[in-house]
Amino acid sequence: MQKAIVVYYLTDKKNNVDELNALLMEGWKVASQRPMSSGAVATSHSLVILEK
DSSP states (O other), X not given: OEEEEEEEESSSSSBOHHHHHHHHHTTOXXXXXXXXXXXXXXXXXXXXXXXX
């Protein structure tokens, strides 16, 4: 089974890194990761494919 999540990081308080960490603690493993960019803002985005 696979799951895709877009991880974003704007500031220490505006991000969803905790969501990714929770999935990893549940036993999901990173199958692949690709950087993404909108080019217009200073937010970092990454497409992460997880598998269990």
